[in-house]
Amino acid sequence: MATLNGEVTGAGNASPQITFYWGSTDGGTDAAAWQHAAPAGSSSGTFSRILTGLTPGSPLFYRAFAQNAAGGVWAPKSQAFITAPTEAPTNIIINEVHYDPLDPTKSQEFVELYNPTAADVDLAGWKITDAVEFTFPAGTVIPAGGYFCAVQSLAAWPAVVNKAGPFTGRLSNQGEIIELRNAANQLVNAVDYGPGFPWPTASNGLGPSMELLHPNLDNGLGGSWRRSVTNAPTPGAVNSALLANASLAPPAIRSxxxxxxxxxxxxxxxxxxxxxxxxxxxxxxxxxxxxxxxxxxxxxxxxxxxxxxxxxxxxxxxxxxxxxxxxxxxxxxxxxxxxxxxxxxxxxxxxxxxxxxxxxxxxxxxxxxxxxxxxxxxxxxxVYNGVPAWSGAMRPVAFSGNAATPIQEYSPDILNSIEPWHLIANEANIINCQYGGSDTAKFLGTLVYRGKVYDHITYNVRGIGSTFVSGKNKWGLKFNRARDFQAYDNWGRPYAETWNSLGLNACASPWASVHRGAAGLDEAAPYRLYELAGVPSLRTNYVHWRVIRRDAEVNDATKTVTGDPMGANIRGQYSGDLWGLYLALEPTEGNFLDERGLEDGNIYAIEGEGGDKKHQGSTQPATSTDWSTFNNAVKATGASARNEQWFRDNMDLPALYTFLALNRLTGNTDVRPGDNYRYYHRPSDNRWVIMPYDLDMMFIAAHHWGGTMDSVVVAGQPNSIRAIMRWPALALEYRNRCRELLSLVASDATPAGGQFGQLMNEYARMVNPPGQPLTWADLDAAMWNLHPRSQGGGANSGQSSHRGNFFRATYLDGGRGGLDGTVATGTWIRSLPDPDNDKFSDHEGLTQWFINFST
The missing domain is CATH 2.60.40.10 (Immunoglobulins)
Structure with a gap:
């Protein structure tokens, strides 16, 4: 363990962010030449950073780098010292850490100390700090050869005798430094743990704690720790992973x-x-x-x-x-x-x-x-040499009375304008996943993104009622414990929080084939609109999706490929790695809350009136009783009906007003009383916050499914609309919010005028940049318009007639599901510009139609 120190002698206009670069050789002023980088936070004066897990008795070089908006500067020279040799501990050490309990509602976190000396040690005034905060009270003594625990909750460990608490804060599930300081505030011991290699992986939420193999080992090294052998923590007792002597430990390996x-x-x-x-x-x-x-x-x-x-x-x-x-x-x-x-x-x-x-x-x-x-x-x-060109035609052959179109080549520049993602997997598994008829089967594969390999992940097809409707189906990816996915947004910026799962939507509007060719615009832009208007909403980013299932990466579009399970005797353009354009959905779990600085509360996906819990808040019920109690109260009628004040006290009404208003503005017709949205239970005020989800049936000029509320058949609304239906004061507030949004968002229909037009065009440029003859919108259409797995017979009518209907100029949307099973909803016609009178329009036409719809 070592503490690196430095001082900012001139901060300029803003305190800089400090990074210590360090390693066994001097990297000078070349960041890439240093073996390690350790952030030291922001400072305009003195700063320091503790390093743990160092090689004993070895030379160590380090140099500080400071950067703010005006630029960056290195320290005048590198510093060097020799790390201390390994010796048996002569003071109190951190011996066991339980940072991510199996049930986060039970407050079972703790930090266990061990006294390797032959004398009792008075801990009065000593501190656990940096990660969590706790000062040991007067009278706290750790016996010779004994243990003492600082705990999150005294009640969580009734059988542990030597304990004190509760400490303030929570141990990070992503890892951090735990410092032990004596009464004079001198650093006694520190552990800079992490959630995965070289630290124990199972300790990251599977149940076991992480235990030091032997007190004579360097507890700053991840290799000196293991998961508890018993799969359960051992606070205040001998570690279950303890070795008889330190010489039995294997070498420690890291970096x-x-x-x-x-x-x-x-x-x-x-x-x-x-x-x-x-x-x-x-x-x-x-x-x-x-x-x-x-x-x-x-x-x-x-x-x-x-x-x-x-x-x-x-x-x-x-x-x-x-x-x-x-x-x-x-x-x-x-x-x-x-x-x-x-x-x-x-x-x-x-x-x-x-x-x-x-x-x-x-x-x-x-x-x-x-x-x-x-x-x-x-x-x-x-190993990858880069994305090759791809060739394909919108209609390689005449179809449904429309002539074949020429094959066009899409250059690597076009394809690389959206970052490629590679899924490597068994071909039979891929076909079975996407077209085998089950949305519960999980398969093993490998994802590669930005050069990083996520090996042995699981993937599956996603969806409930729309899983296999379009033929270009959704994907779900689940990452391994402590090996979360680092996502980047459409502008190349990393998300602050990593993801342990994600969904890939197919930009295919399964039950809205009227929008085929939109390239995900009808989904991505509305999600962003909800967030801009103040409703917590997941973020999306475009994905260039490639699936390695065969030896050939690309095939000749003019030739026929036999033996491909994608289809018998298919055109070469459909047989290869390229799968098309997809939309990654940020998971609405703990990462979602942390990304936005929201409190740790339960999140539910609402389907069939039930709450499918997506995240467990640490202070909220481990069951789903909070959701069922709230939902039943919202729906209660007669003498049990809740009054206006109850709705004000239990719902985030501004979020509800905005959600409902934007649903109408963007034609979100697939919202139902108990389906297709999410709810976040905010702990501090016990209010419920509604959130959008399942936005793959937008800009629909007709009703869809609905339900009966207070004896009225209501279309496209959640149960919580009752608050507005019942209480005139709330209805007035809702109407006023609608007026605000109409004025702020939808008052100007020009592409660069109103907020909505600007938003739609910002997203349209990602997949269809102006002035480019071929774009991703064209490519995805060429891949899936007549793909052998695309569904539909070619008629330009119906909810799920996908095949051959990309950019269709005139489309008759089919009759939709009855309201409450009783009221028919009719049909409607969507028309796009068709200047050459060939019965087809383009992505620009669809974009403008969406703008016109909402303005």
């Missing part, structure tokens, strides 16, 4: 990296890992597995664990074979250039053994990483 991160064909890849052990390191062995396109290997396949499918290479720390510096504990190996071929996935694992002379088969002497509790049992990289 596993490969370079380049996203290699191309024919380039060697260097893998490095920092490995240390008080007994010395005996061997470090990397083994790699090659997964070629069309031959995907799942972790459940026998081929994954078959030793014959892995190639072993020794890693060295002797200054040869690509190793930069001998004896710096950074072990290196180079994977030969010939291994790197286009579209190949390369997985690797590392096995480390100490130098005690104990045979490798003795437990505790050797370990392979990632550790056994990691749901991704390997590291990986993806």
């Amino acid at each position: 596993v990296k490969h370079a380049p991160e996203a290699p191309v064909s024919g380039v060697p890849v260097t893998v490095t890992a920092t490995v240390t052990d008080p007994d010395g390191v005996g061997s470090v062995i990397l083994r790699y597995q090659m997964v070629d396109p069309g031959a995907y290997v799942r972790r459940t396949d026998a081929a994954f664990n078959n030793a014959a499918n892995w190639t072993e290479l020794p890693m060295v720390d002797n200054g040869t074979g690509g190793d930069a510096t001998a004896g710096d504990s950074i072990y290196t190996v180079t994977i030969p250039a010939a291994v790197q071929t286009h579209r190949r996935l390369v997985r690797y694992q590392i096995t480390v053994t100490d130098a005690t002379g104990i045979p490798p088969e003795v437990p505790g002497n050797s370990v392979r990483v990632p550790y056994a509790d990691d749901e991704q049992p390997n590291f990986a990289y993806f």
Whole structure:
């Protein structure tokens, strides 16, 4: 452990953000040349940062960098020192941490201290700080060789004797520094833990705590910790993972990296890992597995664990074979250039053994990483030379009385204008997922995004009533524990919070084929509109979706492909990696709240009147009784009907007014009394906040399903409309909000005039930039207009006649579901400009139609 210090001598106009760059060699003023970067926050004076997990007795260099809006500057020179040698602890240490309990409502977090000395220690005035805050009261004593816990709740651990609390705050599930300071505020011990490798993965919400293997080990190293063996914490008692002596611990390994991160064909890849052990390191062995396109290997396949499918290479720390510096504990190996071929996935694992002379088969002497509790049992990289051009036609053949159109080539520049996402998977699984008829089956695959590999994730087809309606179906992705997805928005900015799952909507308007060709505009822009108007709303970003299921990445659009399960004797344009344009949906879970700085409360998806809990608030019911109680109260009639004040006290009425008003403005007709929206239960005032969801049936000039409320048949409304139906004062407030939004958003129909026109055109430019003859809107239409899996017979009428109807100039929307099963809703005609009189329009025509609809 070491504390780096510095001082800003001149802040300029704003306090800069400070970063310490550090490593075993001096990187000077080149950030890329340093091995590590550690943020130290914002400061206009002195600043510091604690480092843990350092290699004992080794040289360490560091240099500070400060940056604000005016620019950045490095410290005048790098500093250096020798880290302390490893010794048995002579003071209190952090011994067990439970930061992410299985049930977040039970307040079971704790930090356990251990006293390795032969004397009792008075903890009065000592502090747990930085992560959570707690000062031990007078009379607190930790016995010699004993334990003491700082707990989130005293009541949560009734059997633990040596405890004090509650502490203030919560331990971060994403990792942070826990500091232990004595009564003189001197740093005694610190642990900078994380939610996954090299720290225990199962401790991240699966139930176990993380336990130190032995008090003589460096507790700043993730490799010195394991999940509790009993799958349950052991506060105030001997760790279940405790080893008889520290020499039985395998080497600690961390900072596993490969370079380049996203290699191309024919380039060697260097893998490095920092490995240390008080007994010395005996061997470090990397083994790699090659997964070629069309031959995907799942972790459940026998081929994954078959030793014959892995190639072993020794890693060295002797200054040869690509190793930069001998004896710096950074072990290196180079994977030969010939291994790197286009579209190949390369997985690797590392096995480390100490130098005690104990045979490798003795437990505790050797370990392979990632550790056994990691749901991704390997590291990986993806070899890719770049997206190739793609060729296709809107109508490769005449269809439904309309002539064939010419094949056009879409350049790599067009395709790369939206970031590619690659799903690598077994072909039979892909077809079964998307077209097998089940929306519950989960399959294993690998996602690659921005050069990062998310291996062994699960994917499935999404949807309830619309799952298989269009043929271009939705996807759901679920990521492994402690290996969350880092998403970026449409402008290339990273989201502050990572995602553990996501949905991909198909830009296909399953029950609104009248909008085919909109390229997701009819969904993405409304989500943003709700948020701009003050309603919590998920964010979306466009996705260039590619699926590697066969050996060929692209096929000749003029040729016929046989043997592709996508369809018998299909055109080459439909057989290859390119799948089309999709829309990633931000999950409405804990990340959603943290991204917006909202309180930790329950979030429900409302379907069939039931609340499908998407996030559990730490202070709210673990069951769904809060939702059912609220919903029943909203619907109560007669003597049980709630009065006006109840609605004011229990609902976020401004959010409700805005939600309902924008539903009307954008034609969100698929809202039903108990379906197709979400609710957030805000803890501080107990109010319920309605949120939009399932916006794939927008801009519809007709009623859809509805329900009877207070003896009135109501279309396209949630149960909470009752507040406005029953109470004139609330109805007036709602109408006033409608007037505000009409004035602010929809008073100007010109593309660059009113707020709505600007919003629609901002999103339209993402998929259909003006002045470009071919765009993503055209590409997606060419891929799916006559795709063999697209549904429909070609008629320009009905809710689900997708095939052949992209950019259809005149479309007759079919009769929609009856209101409350009793009232027919009729049909309506949507017309777009058709200057060449060929019965088809374009994306510009659809965009303007949406603007006209709402203004």
